[in-house]
Amino acid sequence: MSYIRPKFRHPELPKNKLGYSVDFYEGALSTLCAGCGHDSISAGVIQACYEMNIEPHRLAKLSGIGCSSKTPAYFLSNSHGFNSVHGRMPSVATGANLANRDLIYFGVSGDGDTASIGMGQFVHVIRRNLNMIYIVMNNGCYGLTKGQDSATADNGSKNKSGQVNPFESIDLASLAIELGAGFVAQSFSGDKTQLIPLIKAAIKHPGFAFINVISPCVTFNNNVGSTKSYDYVREHLDATSTIDFVPEMKEITTNYEEGSSKNVKMHDGSVLQLNKLAKDWDPMNRQSVANAMMIAKSKGEILTGLLYMSQNTVDLHNTIQTNDRALNSLTKKDLCPGNEILKTINAELR
């Protein structure tokens, strides 16, 4: 490492309810390029977890391979992390979650890791409704191998070497909605005020929660003509609403004009306050969301915010009826039937 981040922090940094200041939620120093959108997302994760009073050791970070998949090293250093193999994070997260349903599973992936090599696992983890947060840091290109187009690069988008992408792009948020994901959001790495409440809501959602974050690659895909550059994304953002995450029991004080705001209650009593709601938009109605996504796409706009949320979600554990106790806490006494039962099994085999 070329330089060391100073360890010194202001002694009076505010502390959350657990008594931790925000630096407790930081990770190792990022080795990504200066200005990388991914670092802003990491900062958002740190802030969200700090504000939500999450115990870092009760959260597990999982990722695949790529620039985005490196980021779990850069936040929550008191959490266990698992940097698995390319495109296979969902399966590792599935196994981890099955073993212990009591932790928060925070998955980070990229557009290559999800939309190409990991597409199979992505669609199936949605299908199973695994209780996890799945963030794609989406920059439309392969950074670590120096800028090849990815499957989310828009048709007609120009890359750094001037080549125009001739293929249709895969829209991960639309796909997630189509596949029945119970929580789908889209955001921009440069919009912390939107991203942080979305991360909080995703953590609270008791099923699969997907956030597609457009996160420009400053080195390989920030040129004129790219539809994933900072400038382009800023110009074409169309927020469906602004969003506030209101934790459980907290009184809702802000008031907006009737018709322009909506309070969405989450399973534990937390509230998502959606303000300045776009017209003809009901984030609880998959069909209206799918229509709006199609229309936005035809206009070249990028819809952001909470796109869709279901209040009736049944996660994998509930579907397959596993014990409420974490499976990894069960002991021989709970699990091993013993020799007397084995004798009766033997008898049946004679």
Added chain:
Amino acid sequence: MSLNNKKINDFVIRFANVNGTGSASANFLFTKAIFRMGIPVTPKNIFPSNIQGLPTWYEVRVSEKGYLGRREGIDLIVAVNPQSMLADIKSLRSGGYLLYDSSKQLHSEYLREDINYIGIPLMEMCNENFTDARQRQLFKNIIYVGALAALLSIEFKEIEGLLAEQFKGKEKLIPANIKALNLGMDFVYKNFKYPLEFHLERRDLLKESIMIDGNSACGLGAVYAGATVAAWYPITPSTSVVEAFNDYSKDLRIDKISGKKNVAIVQAEDELAAIGMVIGANWNGARAFTATSGPGLSLMNEFLGLAYFAEVPTVLIDVQRTGPSTGMPTRTQQSDILEAAYASHGDTKHVLLFPSTPKECFDMTIECFDLAEQLQTPIILMTDLDLGMNDHISPPFVWDDKREYNRGKVLDAEALENIEKFGRYLDVDKDGIPYRTIPGTHPTKGSFFTRGTSRDEYAIYTEDSDAYRRNMDRLIRKWNTAKDLVPEPQLYQKSNNCEVGILFFGTSTYSAEEAMDQINHNGVIVDAIRIKSFPFNNTVEQFINEHKKVFVIEQNRDAQMKSLLMIELQIDPNKLISVLNYDGMPITAENILKQVSNKIKSNFHIEKSKSI
């Protein structure tokens, strides 16, 4: 070799059926009745990769001597499949018997002068006695079982008893079955000389033995081992491992208070996801496993490399089938050995266990979970289609209630409190095995980043050559530790008798032991060793060093076990003589004897190195 001297409890019968016609349960009834008479019996399913309509065979060997391998030379064929009739008739030994449906006259091409014909009008009898179309089809099978009971002296009460068990709760189905049995028996009594010169006599040789397939034994073993997560993708011949685990779990893994399951079984989207889930669950402190076969093992390679390098316990049951590629999916082979031993890119080695009976499938599955957590690495159970999908006579299962699960080196919150600095990959005990922590254990201590990239002793990413090499060397230290933890081979003699030894493993064991008996019968005692695990422990090396020549019996073309012995123990290739079988059928003693005698040329005149 004369096979006909022993007429009692020594014959091979083959059933030629059409897949999907209900023959399986009738054929099993036949086998189980012989088992209940206390006579060693071993059935083999020879079935197509197909659901309905193609030929399928069920071959049953009866052997009072307890030889449970396949034997060549068919004494009686129940030929009820017109599709394979011609080939079936050809496969019968001279003097053998053909039981066929005589409802229609046999075509002249089916006539052989040197065999005996037992025509039973199965279809006619069914049409006369049963009205339901499905019954007419099913009871054809039961009628021939009745006929065989008369021809071979199967005790009727055993069949009756089995039917009573099979139809417990559906007793009204029993009389029709008994009627069909009697139809077959009576027809034989009226029309043929019975019993045949080869037939059965009660022996009560089997004592406590059970009859079960290896896959079910693996599934039950996983229940006893405390596995709580299973992820899998259906593939013949491994599918029934997780299905058995699921079935046993329905009885044995329900939480008494909530009624919920103490197990999570997920059918994955492919084998890559299956092994990924297993690794994720083991990383998070559950005991998890998957089962697959060759093509699945190929797909799992990348993840196996991760589990090896990141040191995550993993249990994989590989039920081998005939490769390469899709190969013959419903035929057996021992041909994944090298693939499993060195699965994945880079320098990797994996621990393999080789069971040869259902009891060993049970015991070794449990052992796999202990070893995986002790060694923090993938453990692969190398079974095969023959062991996995066929019923075998086996010693009964035993579980020692005092036995604890060996969870390996896992630090809990208290242990972490007492450690100054936790290093995930520190070799504290100098055995190559580091300490691990499970996510969620301690608020501020013990967290680390699991990764497939190189790292230092504290799990911090590094590209430092020294740190990388230290880690790779520690993994070899761990490998050497494994040699003392894996199951010891079985030696068949207390001290060496001979300059020649034979070496085998897995399902070759049945026929290898029979071949040894034959060789011994000829006055020569050969030494033998059965390998149960890889890495090879010192006993294996010693055995080979102490013999001039060692025959290595295995069921693949490329002598994979021989290669592994050469590579890992630096054995002179000229010292190891391969005895191979790779036609997809289980190896036979005759085949082994033929190859051994051909290779020695002196027809068993193996020189004794010392007297016994």
